[in-house]
Amino acid sequence: MEYALNKTAFRKRTYEVLEIASTGDKLSRVVDVGLIALILLSVIAIILESVQSIDDLFHAYFFWFEVTSVAIFTIEYLLRIWSCVESVDNKKSNVSNFKKRSRYCLSFAAIIDLLAILPFYFMMFGLFGNADMRFLRAFRLLRIFKLTRYSASFDILTTVFKENLRAFAAAFFILLVVMLLAASGMYYFEHESQPGKFSSIVASMWWAFSTLTTVGYGDVTPITAGGKAFGALITVVGVGMVALPTGILASAFSEQLRLRNNKYENMADKAYEDGILTTNEKAELESLREELGITKVVAEQILANEKEKQHSPKLCLLSNCPRCGYELSGHHKVTDVPQIKAV
Amino acid sequence: MEYALNKTAFRKRTYEVLEIASTGDKLSRVVDVGLIALILLSVIAIILESVQSIDDLFHAYFFWFEVTSVAIFTIEYLLRIWSCVESVDNKKSNVSNFKKRSRYCLSFAAIIDLLAILPFYFMMFGLFGNADMRFLRAFRLLRIFKLTRYSASFDILTTVFKENLRAFAAAFFILLVVMLLAASGMYYFEHESQPGKFSSIVASMWWAFSTLTTVGYGDVTPITAGGKAFGALITVVGVGMVALPTGILASAFSEQLRLRNNKYENMADKAYEDGILTTNEKAELESLREELGITKVVAEQILANEKEKQHSPKLCLLSNCPRCGYELSGHHKVTDVPQIKAV
């Protein structure tokens, strides 16, 4: 590699390799697959480690595997910070590399990368007492989020979520209010007959949550007539609490599909404009189809519909002023329209 | 403030301050935030108060905090009644102020405000025996509804709910009927083997509700073969009972989105009429977008679609010939089309 000496070129290459592989880039793909595998393995290791019997047997292995994986993740992290300046949008902006890097460090992806390794170092240097040790271990599992970088299918879900944030917030607030009333109501119904389970409104919340989410563990249930009547009412309300986010999500997805297909329909419309579909247009449509993630079946249906439309009659257009013959249609292509001259 | 002496002006100002702050009105915003904080704090206080151990420690604090908060809520309530005559729609109507105020007192918001303070006074003057005391405490929690006044995101949810009230009512009635049949059916299956848990149809309802809402506490379950077979059937029916409101909600939300976007599409359509998008039109579209709560992403997609449409062949869109000013199609109605004579 003659560019090994050329710093920027090398940095650029590093960036490419670390980013999701562009088709044909063997090395980059290998690195991606390797990192994904490592993430999954280390997560599995953390899980198995929590099984006493397994831990007893392979404690050393787990430890050294953790050390190596953290080492690799650390190198990855540092390389990413170093090479981030090569990203497309960073290229444009002309702020100092330090600024670019510090900005990257505050990005979601970078923070996840940091959280994936930090707990280990804390544990090494025992910055905290044993008490916190366990939480640090739990934190290590957050490295599974490193996978989000490689999965594109999250995008639509996150989009849908972001776009309906306010609706979800409202639904969640309603849930909290209803939960509060349910908990306090049940508290006042059951407190005396079950002072242990419904010792306070706070304690009753456990029941309220498990009921309003229709989980219904059954470890805490009303026993008084009033409590059961109130509880029955709450179970019904719970159905509504579940229906709310579901309804919002369902409509949000429909919306996404509708807009996506509209996009494709318009493109098809345009392609069919002149009645025929050139190979060129076909290719364009295909690429758009894949870009939008529309399945072949749906796409065919849409095209069929468009074709249908073609058989309905086109209009004859008035493209010139009947009196002075001035070309009216401006930039719209209506060249095939007959010339109409005024008397 | 020279208008301090001027009664109506002062009353008007009071009204403004109590209402949701219009942008720039510092004092009003401060009051809003203050009241919201107070509502939340007093609710939290009521919850913590129910925890015996905490109550023992801070009983006095809780009491005095309650006193002050109720005092403030009372003042707020009175001021609202006094200043309600300044509301926009009250301004128009020319009924007596007394009428206006009594009408306001019967509004949902006013009743909530009253319920937020009334229990305290009842408890103070011990109008009821201790037995009711606990219920009065529960009532105090209703003051959380005072928040609804400040949250706009409820509107869409309430709209959706109102518009499908009949459908929800039908779904609820169906639930009741099915619940009744399930309860009585299970009663006749399990009564003999579990006389304690299924002592009567009324008692069986507890099982019916927890099953049909898919909560399934499991504190009451059939044990006979017949009961289990019937119960299994009911669990399946229960899925339907949950699907019904969810389906209604989902379609209702979709409907809302569809209408909302149609509105935006039409506006965009109109804006694109002449092929170009003026800064003025852009501004209008943006304001509409925010008004409708459409996210930027969706809006862009809609606009993109509209732009696409522009490329399909267009008809003469001008009402007058740019050169000779000849009236081409007036208000675009067919009747306005110029007469064209042949030789």
Added chain:
Amino acid sequence: MEYALNKTAFRKRTYEVLEIASTGDKLSRVVDVGLIALILLSVIAIILESVQSIDDLFHAYFFWFEVTSVAIFTIEYLLRIWSCVESVDNKKSNVSNFKKRSRYCLSFAAIIDLLAILPFYFMMFGLFGNADMRFLRAFRLLRIFKLTRYSASFDILTTVFKENLRAFAAAFFILLVVMLLAASGMYYFEHESQPGKFSSIVASMWWAFSTLTTVGYGDVTPITAGGKAFGALITVVGVGMVALPTGILASAFSEQLRLRNNKYENMADKAYEDGILTTNEKAELESLREELGITKVVAEQILANEKEKQHSPKLCLLSNCPRCGYELSGHHKVTDVPQIKAV
């Protein structure tokens, strides 16, 4: 009532009275309300009757109330059979009255009416042993379905259900297949460790149903590692089983709304054709709106959208043959189109 003697007129009147009241028909309304009240009361009576303590106190009252209500229902039933020949569609057909009546007797409504009274007579004349007695009592509750005759809001739900019957059937079949595999799978996992709870595939079905419907009583749960792993998988599948009918219902409702609004939009489109909305058209739209059960808010939005559309330009039409000037447009109203003569 001079027509008291006139048989057919009297029968016609009876029919009107028993049917849902047409606006203004006082007597009919009274009868409707009375019957609805009686149905509800008798249902409540049956429920309370099942509570031993209450039954002990008021046994006699329950009995006599049952006697009278059954008597009234019987009279109602007979009158309905007698007067059914007056129904609109029976009027047309010229088959014998006997045929009409027997046909009516086989209608859903008539069978429900019969089921509402039959159990009582069976119990009176003790046609069955005591064993069946309890089931007969249960049957009496079916009279709640008599209410369906009076509730219009069921229609949309029933429509939706009918129109997606095949989809629901498929979903139900899938549920059965999955349930079967879940049950047998769990049987082979847990049979040995819990021979009591998972004694056979049939027994395991109880667990399978409560899990796949996400009810999850918890009275029967796997304890082996394999069983728990398999069970966890089934819980996830269960979510799908719940999602299926919900999804079908949601899309079905959306569909209904879409078609309904299309109907209204077309009407509005037509009304706006000439740019203005006459009071006459407004009235038509309003009646349609109520008929379709569209809420004012939605209707306004639709109308607003339509109005928007009006501002996009109309086309100039070619209504005559350019060569011979023959009127081409046939029955379509294009009278305002300019005459175009050929050279």
Added chain:
Amino acid sequence: MEYALNKTAFRKRTYEVLEIASTGDKLSRVVDVGLIALILLSVIAIILESVQSIDDLFHAYFFWFEVTSVAIFTIEYLLRIWSCVESVDNKKSNVSNFKKRSRYCLSFAAIIDLLAILPFYFMMFGLFGNADMRFLRAFRLLRIFKLTRYSASFDILTTVFKENLRAFAAAFFILLVVMLLAASGMYYFEHESQPGKFSSIVASMWWAFSTLTTVGYGDVTPITAGGKAFGALITVVGVGMVALPTGILASAFSEQLRLRNNKYENMADKAYEDGILTTNEKAELESLREELGITKVVAEQILANEKEKQHSPKLCLLSNCPRCGYELSGHHKVTDVPQIKAV
């Protein structure tokens, strides 16, 4: 049957008979119904066989029924392989019959057919120890999938599922990640107070699954304050986990309906082009309606809407002048519009 000697003709006939009956083919229908009945019966037999008490009584019967049914399924399987070469698409391709057959053997249907009989033979020849015996029995139940061959209503569901595979995969991955975090979180909260139930992260997964799917068995629940708080949060997240697939499914179904109806609308549009609906067009529409599985009610609504549209002013739809036969617009493309010259 004079073709009894003619091999290919006989093979063709065999293929027809085994395939789903074409209307009028009596023998084929009989065979279909017979096989379906046999599948259901043998499944029921396997289920009942697992009930000890029943098995004790009828063991021999179960055995011989199994033998005969497997024999029939084996013959069916062999005949299908032999006759598969007669399938429509196999007819076209000119590869060797062996290739065709081996290809068929790898098809989903063929594999299911094999799985339906294989376990029996394994058990006969005791290829495995008793330990596996039970699993072999379980496998026999897979023969229920043989039914899928006869049920058309699966298609839409499978289509919907396939088309949203990526979305479902994303949802499932999210579920796994959340489940993992929930399990490990709860492990660290409850491990010390309930070392038995939350012995490890793996063990905690059982709780995580039953909570995130809102099944909520209640056999394992948190008891510490922290655990309950965390658990409450997870129950709420669980609602989202359930809402996700439901939302995806709902929108997918809506999509299917929309495309399907579009298809029908376009067809209707075309049919209504000339203002009238010929019996021929009616027949076409009806056949399409059935093919698409649109219900009569919906179809009528669509047609009504289309009819409405007809009343909006129309353009010249004829391609030739009825009087002078002058070519007006050929294939209705703008280019075909006659030249009109002015003086």
